[in-house]
Structures are given as structure tokens and as C-alpha cells.
Amino acid sequence: MSFGTALITGVIGSLLIAIVTWALSRPRRARQRVVAALGWLWAAGVVGLTFGTKSGAGQAFNMALLDLGNPADRIDFLLNMTMFAPAGILLSVLRVRFRFALLGGALASLVIEAIQYVSDSGRTADINDLLSNTAGCVLGYLCAGMITEVMAHHAATAPTSYVDRARRH
Structure with a gap:
């Protein structure tokens, strides 16, 4: 596709x-x-x-962990995290528990990697993709949660506006 x-x-x-x-x-x-x-x-x-x-140079499966010395591996890891961060944000908006966001990100990534392995897609099923996708989902979830908390705290501690004070009198 x-x-x-x-x-x-x-x-x-x-x-x-x-x-x-x-x-x-x-x-x-x-x-x-x-x-x-x-x-x-x-x-x-x-x-x-x-x-x-297409990717993977014809290799069906990669279990070698991320090579931090390879800039291409680091970029690929960050791009995969970025691709899955919106899933975590959407799960946070739905107010699901952290463990569900973690499990959801891991399972979605596992399904993708399994399809890549069993299909003739020319893609490599990669343990690093599984880790980076899951990490991206969790990071998106945590960032959205922190923003929600900050906004709720700000709304609770914000001074009363002039309009609100005028309505009371």
C-alpha cells in the first residue's frame, strides 16, 4: 500500500x-x-x-539492539517514537490507565512487526521498532497527561476574571 x-x-x-x-x-x-x-x-x-x-536489506528479522554509535539507527528510533506518540496522546485524551497505554502501544507495534515478518512486504521485523514504538506511545501519553495536569492546576488557581466579579455584583 x-x-x-x-x-x-x-x-x-x-x-x-x-x-x-x-x-x-x-x-x-x-x-x-x-x-x-x-x-x-x-x-x-x-x-x-x-x-x-521498503527497508531491512532483505533481512526478515532483527534482534540486535540499537547501535547508539550509528546515527541512522538513532534517527530511526526517534522517528518511530514520533510516529507512535499520537497514539499515546489519544489514549490520554480517553483517560485510560497508564498500563493500558503501555500495553496498547506494545501490542499495536507487535502486530505491525508480526505482519512484517510473515508477509512478503520487504520490511524487517525489528526489536528496536517494537521498543521505540512502545516508548513513543508512552511518551505521548505522559506528555499529554502532564499538560492536562498543568492546565487543571492553572484553572484551579487562576484569579477570578473581571467579568466573573462583575456578574456577582
Whole structure:
């Protein structure tokens, strides 16, 4: 599947999810509807980026851990983290527990790596991808959680606005 096909599938699918969930008012919380639409778009992008390119130099499986001396390995690790961070952010918006975000990121990555291994996609199933994808999901989850906490603390300690004071009198 090419990245362009995945992008079109993601956009159309997200729009359909948004329209259908809005029309049915299901799920009831708008946050869940938005996460469903954005989650579909993210998943389509991941599929396009993962299976739309070749890599691995013909090797089916790599169990060698990250070579920190190799700049290409470090960049690949960071790019994979970046690709999975939105999943963690979306899980945080849904207010799932940390262990579910960790498990969700690991399982999603494991599925991708298993498909790469058993299919003739030309991609390498790589332990480093599994680690970096999971780490990206967890990092996105933690960053979104910290931002939510800071915003909640700021809202609780913010001084009353002039408009609010005027309404009371």
C-alpha cells in the first residue's frame, strides 16, 4: 500500500467516522468521537509509512539492539517514537490507565512487526521498532497527561476574571 493510498483512506475514513458518530450521537461524549476519527487517521498513516516503503536489506528479522554509535539507527528510533506518540496522546485524551497505554502501544507495534515478518512486504521485523514504538506511545501519553495536569492546576488557581466579579455584583 502506498502512503498516498493510506492517506486518502485515512482522511475519508476519519470523515465518515466523524459524520456517522455525529449523526448517531454515539458515543455520547464528543471527545470519544474525535479520538475515533483521529485514531483512524493515525492508524492509516502508520500503515502507509510502515508498508509503503521498503527497508531491512532483505533481512526478515532483527534482534540486535540499537547501535547508539550509528546515527541512522538513532534517527530511526526517534522517528518511530514520533510516529507512535499520537497514539499515546489519544489514549490520554480517553483517560485510560497508564498500563493500558503501555500495553496498547506494545501490542499495536507487535502486530505491525508480526505482519512484517510473515508477509512478503520487504520490511524487517525489528526489536528496536517494537521498543521505540512502545516508548513513543508512552511518551505521548505522559506528555499529554502532564499538560492536562498543568492546565487543571492553572484553572484551579487562576484569579477570578473581571467579568466573573462583575456578574456577582
